[in-house]
Amino acid sequence: MSNTFQKQILPWLLPFVVLIVWQIVSMLEVVSPSLFPAPTTVLESFYELIVSGTLAEHIQISLYRAFVGLIIGGSIGLLLGILNGWSKWSFFTFDTSIQMVRNIPHLALLPLAIVWLGIGETSKIFLVALGVMFPIYINTLHGIRSVDRGYVEMGRMYGLRGWQLFRHVYLPGALPSIFVGLRYALGVMWLTLIVAETIATSDGLGYLAMNARQFMQTDIIIVTIIIYALFGKLADMIAQVGEKNALRWHPNYRK
Amino acid sequence: MTNSTEERGVRINVSQLQKSFGDNEVLKDVDLTIEKGQFIAIVGKSGSGKSTLLRLVAGLEQPTNGTLLFDDKTIKKTDASVTMMYQDSRLLPWKTVIDNVGLGLKGDWKDGALRVLQAVGLSEFQKEWPGTLSGGQKQRVALARALIREPDLLMLDEPLSALDALTRTEMQDLIEQIWRDNQFTSLLVTHDVREAVKLADRIVLIEDGEITLDLENPLPRPRDVTDERLVALEKQVTNRILEEEPSANH
Ligand SMILES: Nc1ncnc2c1ncn2[C@@H]1O[C@H](COP(=O)(O)OP(=O)(O)O)[C@@H](O)[C@H]1O
Ligand SMILES: [Mg+2]
Numbered sequence: 001m002s003n004t005f006q007k008q009i010l011p012w013l014l015p016f017v018v019l020i021v022w023q024i025v026s027m028l029e030v031v032s033p034s035l036f037p038a039p040t041t042v043l044e045s046f047y048e049l050i051v052s053g054t055l056a057e058h059i060q061i062s063l064y065r066a067f068v069g070l071i072i073g074g075s076i077g078l079l080l081g082i083l084n085g086w087s088k089w090s091f092f093t094f095d096t097s098i099q100m101v102r103n104i105p106h107l108a109l110l111p112l113a114i115v116w117l118g119i120g121e122t123s124k125i126f127l128v129a130l131g132v133m134f135p136i137y138i139n140t141l142h143g144i145r146s147v148d149r150g151y152v153e154m155g156r157m158y159g160l161r162g163w164q165l166f167r168h169v170y171l172p173g174a175l176p177s178i179f180v181g182l183r184y185a186l187g188v189m190w191l192t193l194i195v196a197e198t199i200a201t202s203d204g205l206g207y208l209a210m211n212a213r214q215f216m217q218t219d220i221i222i223v224t225i226i227i228y229a230l231f232g233k234l235a236d237m238i239a240q241v242g243e244k245n246a247l248r249w250h251p252n253y254r255k
Numbered sequence: 256m257t258n259s260t261e262e263r264g265v266r267i268n269v270s271q272l273q274k275s276f277g278d279n280e281v282l283k284d285v286d287l288t289i290e291k292g293q294f295i296a297i298v299g300k301s302g303s304g305k306s307t308l309l310r311l312v313a314g315l316e317q318p319t320n321g322t323l324l325f326d327d328k329t330i331k332k333t334d335a336s337v338t339m340m341y342q343d344s345r346l347l348p349w350k351t352v353i354d355n356v357g358l359g360l361k362g363d364w365k366d367g368a369l370r371v372l373q374a375v376g377l378s379e380f381q382k383e384w385p386g387t388l389s390g391g392q393k394q395r396v397a398l399a400r401a402l403i404r405e406p407d408l409l410m411l412d413e414p415l416s417a418l419d420a421l422t423r424t425e426m427q428d429l430i431e432q433i434w435r436d437n438q439f440t441s442l443l444v445t446h447d448v449r450e451a452v453k454l455a456d457r458i459v460l461i462e463d464g465e466i467t468l469d470l471e472n473p474l475p476r477p478r479d480v481t482d483e484r485l486v487a488l489e490k491q492v493t494n495r496i497l498e499e500e501p502s503a504n505h
Contacts, residue, residue, distance in 0.1 A: 150341065150343060150345050151345060151347060153315060154339075154341070154345040155358070155359070156315070157313060157315065157337075157338070157339050158338075158358050158359045158400070158404075159359040160358070160359045164359065168347065168350070168358065168359070169347065172347070172349040172350075173349070175349075248384075249348050249349045249350075249384045249385075249386065250348070250349075250386075251386050254384075254386075
């Protein structure tokens with residue numbers, strides 16, 4: 001009984017109190033409602049944005065950018081990680097250059113991306129791809145390299161070569177590490193998108209927030225923040241389900 | 256598993272084999288002929304070069320000097336099936352028991368895999384992850400994985416040294432029985448002299464990369480470890496290993 005209270009109820013107590021206090025403070029109009037809208041006001045604008053279809057439109061374009069960027073950057077990172085983990089030649093040819101580029105905060109390239117690629121989709125997708133590429137690259141490389149040599153030798157002994165050795169030994173061995181990279185990359189993906197969309201765009205969630213700022217629509221800004229948080233959580237949950245499924249064999253993921 | 260037991264096994268000829276890693280000469284001029292179907296045990300202290308010899312025979316390393324022949328053919332030309340069991344079973348943790356057994360096989364291997372799992376007494380574990388098995392069970396699966404390839408040569412690199420005494424005895428009996436049923440050539444590395452005299456037809460001692468003792472063990476099977484002839488043989492080998500100790504210091 002007290003255990004259920006401790007585990008199920010107690011964690012939600014503080015957020016609930018904060019919401020209540022927020023609501024009361026807003027209703028007393030201690031500060032201007034346009035700076036500090038009540039939770040109910042936020043909920044109302046949320047509802048309106050949904051009904052009008054505006055929100056769906058912006059979410060759609062944001063998700064598109066996130067997804068395409070993730071696929072492109074993720075694939076490149078994965079491929080380079082595998083290649084450099086697999087072949088010493090490839091590693092010594094590419095790794096130093098990749099590490100040099102990695103040291104540039106990718107968001108610092110935003111102005112350059114706009115100049116080169118314009119404010120269209122390409123610049124945003126480019127930045128997202130660049131951002132997600134490195135964590136996936138690093139973790140894939142590390143994963144491939146830390147596969148137990150004993151398994152590799154055993155695989156060779158039992159006739160595995162080339163692609164077979166990769167598919168049955170290296171890839172599954174590296175998978176836990178690749179998932180760590182993916183989950184980290186998802187965080188980078190949202191962050192990049194938020195920044196890119198607030199600066200150079202005419203649609204998407206970031207634009208919705210910046211546009212609302214111009215008209216002092218604090219409630220809408222808060223709505224977009226909540227949506228970012230929800231999507232961040234959702235993406236991580238999906239990745240977690242995939243991880244659990246792919247790593248059923250792993251003691252850490254076994255129920 | 257097959258009726259054609261006469262066809263199994265391979266004769267191995269090692270001559271003037273030498274292996275160095277940099278300046279470290281690990282094997283010095285090893286000569287050894289292992290007859291088809293023989294069960295040979297290699298004993299010796301840790302670091303004396305036993306695993307290196309096995310890895311050379313397995314073709315996992317290239318000798319610095321000397322030749323290695325399988326039925327008078329070189330390793331590259333041989334069609335002998337060579338399998339290995341390691342101290343750590345090296346089952347892939349991301350494959351189920353049966354998929355580990357069938358690793359790298361082509362065609363329809365499932366029936367065969369079930370048969371070898373049955374032979375090691377683990378057929379009901381076929382769908383389990385290796386991580387859920389005990390050490391002894393893992394080694395049984397590793398044995399099944401070696402057996403499905405109908406080996407002509409089975410190499411065992413201290414396969415039982417991580418197991419508890421009771422499980423080890425069980426596994427020794429299982430390995431002996433399977434070897435007798437199939438008559439492949441067996442090359443067992445162990446530091447357990449009792450295990451060597453119990454299982455092997457012949458016991459070879461390696462010290463500092465050289466063979467310093469080569470004993471036949473003609474005792475009838477199945478062998479009883481309390482048999483006084485076996486105890487005497489064990490003593491003989493053990494004493495021989497220990498008497499080297501002082502001379503290593505001068
Ligand atoms: N790949 C290798 N590179 C360098 N030295 C090695 C390698 N493999 C084995 N050795 C050395 O060879 C010696 C014998 O090792 P090993 O054959 O494993 O001995 P044993 O199996 O008898 O304990 C050791 O000194 C070990 O350090
Ligand atoms: Mg060894």
